[in-house]
Amino acid sequence: xxxxxxxxxxxxxxxxxxxxxxxxxxxxxxxxxxxxxxxxxxxxxxxxxxxxxxxxxxxxxxxxxxxxxxxxxxxxxxxxxxxxxxxxxxxxxxxxxxxxxxxxxxxxxxxxxxxxxxxxxxxxxxxxxxxxxxxxxxxxxxxxxxxxxxxxxxxxxxxxxxxxxxxxxxxxxxxxxxxxxxxxxxxxxxxxxxxxxxxxxxxxxxxxxxxxxxxxxxxxxxxxxxxxxxxxxxxxxxxxxxxxxxxxxxxxxxxxxxxxxxxxxxxxxxxxxxxxxxxxxxxxxxxxxxxxxxxxxxxxxxxxxxxxxxxxxxxxxxxxxxxxxxxxxxxxxxxxxxxxxxxxxxxxxxxxxxxxxxxxxxxxxxxxxxxxxxxxxxxxxxxxxxxxxxxxxxxxxxxxxxxxxxxxxxxxxxxxxxxxxxxxxxxxxxxxxxxxxxxxxxxxxxxxxxxxxxxxxxxxxxxxxxxxxxxxxxxxxxxxxxxxxxxxxxxxxxxxxxxxxxxxxxxxxxxxxxxxxxxxxxxxxxxxxxxxxxxxxxxxxxxxxxxxxxxxxxxxxxxxxxxxxxxxxxxxxxxxxxxxxxxxxxxxxxxxxxxxxxxxxxxxxxxxxxx
Amino acid sequence: xxxxxxxxxxxxxxxxxxxxxxxxxxxxxxxxxxxxxxxxxxxxxxxxxxxxxxxxxxxxxxxxxxxxxxxxxxxxxxxxxxxxxxxxxxxxxxx
Numbered sequence: 035x036x037x038x039x040x041x042x043x044x045x046x047x048x049x050x051x052x053x054x055x056x057x058x059x060x061x062x063x064x065x066x067x068x069x070x071x072x073x074x075x076x077x078x079x080x081x082x083x084x085x086x087x088x089x090x091x092x093x094x095x096x097x098x099x100x101x102x103x104x105x106x107x108x109x110x111x112x113x114x115x116x117x118x119x120x121x122x123x124x125x126x127x128x129x130x131x132x133x134x135x136x137x138x139x140x141x142x143x144x145x146x147x148x149x150x151x152x153x154x155x156x157x158x159x160x161x162x163x164x165x166x167x168x169x170x171x172x173x174x175x176x177x178x179x180x181x182x183x184x185x186x187x188x189x190x191x192x193x194x195x196x197x198x199x200x201x202x203x204x205x206x207x208x209x210x211x212x213x214x215x216x217x218x219x220x221x222x223x224x225x226x227x228x229x230x231x232x233x234x235x236x237x238x239x240x241x242x243x244x245x246x247x248x249x250x251x252x253x254x255x256x257x258x259x260x261x262x263x264x265x266x267x268x269x270x271x272x273x274x275x276x277x278x279x280x281x282x283x284x285x286x287x288x289x290x291x292x293x294x295x296x297x298x299x300x301x302x303x304x305x306x307x308x309x310x311x312x313x314x315x316x317x318x319x320x321x322x323x324x325x326x327x328x329x330x331x332x333x334x335x336x337x338x339x340x341x342x343x344x345x346x347x348x349x350x351x352x353x354x355x356x357x358x359x360x361x362x363x364x365x366x367x368x369x370x371x372x373x374x375x376x377x378x379x380x381x382x383x384x385x386x387x388x389x390x391x392x393x394x395x396x397x398x399x400x401x402x403x404x405x406x407x408x409x410x411x412x413x414x415x416x417x418x419x420x421x422x423x424x425x426x427x428x429x430x431x432x433x434x435x436x437x438x439x440x441x442x443x444x445x446x447x448x449x450x451x452x453x454x455x456x457x458x459x460x461x462x463x464x465x466x467x468x469x470x471x472x473x474x475x476x477x478x479x480x481x482x483x484x485x486x487x488x489x490x491x492x493x494x495x496x497x498x499x500x501x502x503x504x505x506x507x508x509x510x511x512x513x514x515x516x517x518x519x520x521x522x523x524x525x526x527x528x529x530x531x532x533x534x535x536x537x538x539x540x541x542x543x544x545x546x547x548x549x550x551x552x553x554x555x556x557x558x559x560x561x562x563x564x565x566x567x568x569x570x571x572x573x574x575x576x577x578x579x580x581x582x583x584x585x586x587x588x589x590x591x592x593x594x595x596x597x598x599x600x601x602x603x604x605x606x607x608x609x610x611x612x613x614x615x616x617x618x619x620x621x622x623x624x625x626x627x628x629x630x631x632x633x634x635x636x637x638x639x640x641x642x643x644x645x
Numbered sequence: 646x647x648x649x650x651x652x653x654x655x656x657x658x659x660x661x662x663x664x665x666x667x668x669x670x671x672x673x674x675x676x677x678x679x680x681x682x683x684x685x686x687x688x689x690x691x692x693x694x695x696x697x698x699x700x701x702x703x704x705x706x707x708x709x710x711x712x713x714x715x716x717x718x719x720x721x722x723x724x725x726x727x728x729x730x731x732x733x734x735x736x737x738x739x740x
Contacts, residue, residue, distance in 0.1 A: 263708075263718060264721075265735070265740055266702070266705045266709075266721075266731065266735035266738075267735040267736060267740065269705075270723060270728050270729070270732035270735055271732060273723045273725060276725075277725050277728070280725075281729065285729060285733050287732050287733050287736055288736045290736075291732060
């Protein structure tokens with residue numbers, strides 16, 4: 035009672051003292067920090083006072099407990115007796131006051147405990163401590179806290195050495211310091227204590243196992259794999275790729291395994307001059323390397339000399355492919371009909387022209403991306419030489435083609451296209467509606483794949499006057515980043531488009547102007563045949579679209595950043611698309627772990643799926 | 646009652662393994678569910694593999710069979726010098 039006002043006084047005291055010191059004018063050298071602390075009234079004395087007060091506070095709590103215990107008063111220190119000698123009235127007020135305080139304190143304690151746990155978790159994570167270890171101690175802490183709460187609640191405390199009846203087996207035993215209390219109250223005999231400890235340990239172990247399983251599932255989910263035992267082939271391939279430097283020759287391991295090894299090596303960026311050798315064989319007609327960044331001029335020459343019969347050549351990230359190499363390809367690869375090069379920026383225009391002039395008439399597929407040394411003149415040569423036979427064409431990120439006329443020329447030469455990609459041109463105006471409509475009017479009948487990602491100059495007009503009348507056999511359509519495509523255009527295209535029997539793969543990522551009506555019309559036309567669909571970031575979609583979405587063959591769906599997708603919609607999609615295997619929902623905050631997800635469907639990108 | 650299958654290596658070693666484990670291999674599974682002679686004999690001759698290699702393959706078959714539903718799967722150890730041969734064998738056996 036008398037303590038509280040004292041405390042306030044003690045808090046007030048230090049600043050006064052400090053001022054007094056100032057007045058005396060005795061001051062040593064002081065830093066900005068010292069000045070700041072002084073202004074805030076923080077000094078060593080105040081800190082000591084606070085500490086003492088806290089100590090006293092804790093004693094107070096203990097003392098109250100002592101009073102409740104009654105029988106064990108003797109255990110308490112003499113300090114407490116002072117308070118007991120207070121007047122009865124004062125004592126009453128103090129107790130009731132303390133009671134309220136206690137409740138608040140308890141709430142605070144709870145919060146504080148949570149905060150402490152969180153802080154500790156952070157600290158441990160920062161220190162990189164073992165996961166399991168920290169949880170164990172964490173649980174211990176929680177446990178001990180509960181225990182102390184229990185101790186407080188119990189009416190009588192057993193003293194070491196007394197006899198007690200076990201709460202579980204009702205045998206008599208002597209209490210010692212290791213005796214545990216039962217969950218129901220009372221104490222346990224040594225035998226039961228061992229049993230309980232074992233149970234607790236087993237529980238912890240189970241928790242840890244389930245946590246591990248959760249982690250693995252989450253990791254596998256991100257890799258889009260099922261959690262299963264790796265096949266012996268995969269294990270062996272892993273081992274082989276680890277020690278690829280020591281391998282002299284692959285035996286008869288099958289072309290699929292060969293491809294797998296090549297892919298893994300590319301992914302690990304360990305395809306180099308030595309390892310390339312393993313894949314070269316005179317029988318090879320098709321070569322695919324996904325990451326050639328470490329291959330030097332010499333290796334490319336080896337390809338020519340070891341695989342003279344190659345028909346289909348795919349070299350991605352081939353930044354070191356030299357002019358001489360392409361010239362060598364030109365003169366020595368007599369069967370080459372398809373070539374795909376990604377990033378061949380060392381090849382200059384003269385070499386390209388030489389290549390097209392010599393190989394031109396037998397080339398049926400050309401895919402080039404990521405080079406600025408492919409200019410308008412070269413493009414024209416290519417069209418003149420290769421145009422009539424070409425069935426596959428990919429022109430992606432070719433910043434050397436600067437004139438609109440170059441793209442406008444395409445319909446003059448290209449007549450048999452089956453697969454066409456014109457993506458990310460230098461300027462969006464270069465690929466215009468009229469050029470594309472002309473091109474489609476000639477090639478539309480054979481065309482099955484059309485990719486126009488990032489050719490954002492295109493509008494609804496090419497949908498209605500290009501795709502609708504001509505592309506009767508179109509199966510795959512990608513229009514990512516075409517922000518001028520609107521719902522009206524989609525409705526006009528898909529409404530009664532009877533000449534086309536339905537699309538299989540459609541990618542509409544970031545077609546921002548599309549809305550419900552457009553997508554619904556599209557689903558009514560192609561819903562039955564759809565296998566893959568991306569409507570990532572088509573942000574205006576609402577639940578209506580997903581109620582219409584009944585696609586019996588859909589296996590992959592990307593609904594990332596379509597905010598209308600929530601738990602209910604997830605369940606709906608799962609029900610209406612029975613074949614759906616993978617569903618991406620990155621960025622949809624309302625998709626939670628509570629969503630009911632059909633068996634066999636993987637939902638990727640929920641915030642709750644953390645590793 | 647557990648059924649057993651005998652696998653015979655090129656150098657004459659015989660491995661008698663349970664049918665469950667043998668069925669891990671797609672190739673063996675097909676052999677056993679067809680009208681080949683092997684189906685009746687319950688004995689499969691694997692001329693491509695010597696005893697040392699087949700031993701490892703059998704080890705994997707049991708490993709896969711044992712851990713297919715469990716979470717805590719220990720690593721399957723492959724000796725480096727055997728990796729390529731094992732790759733050929735596993736390609737053949739479809740495991």
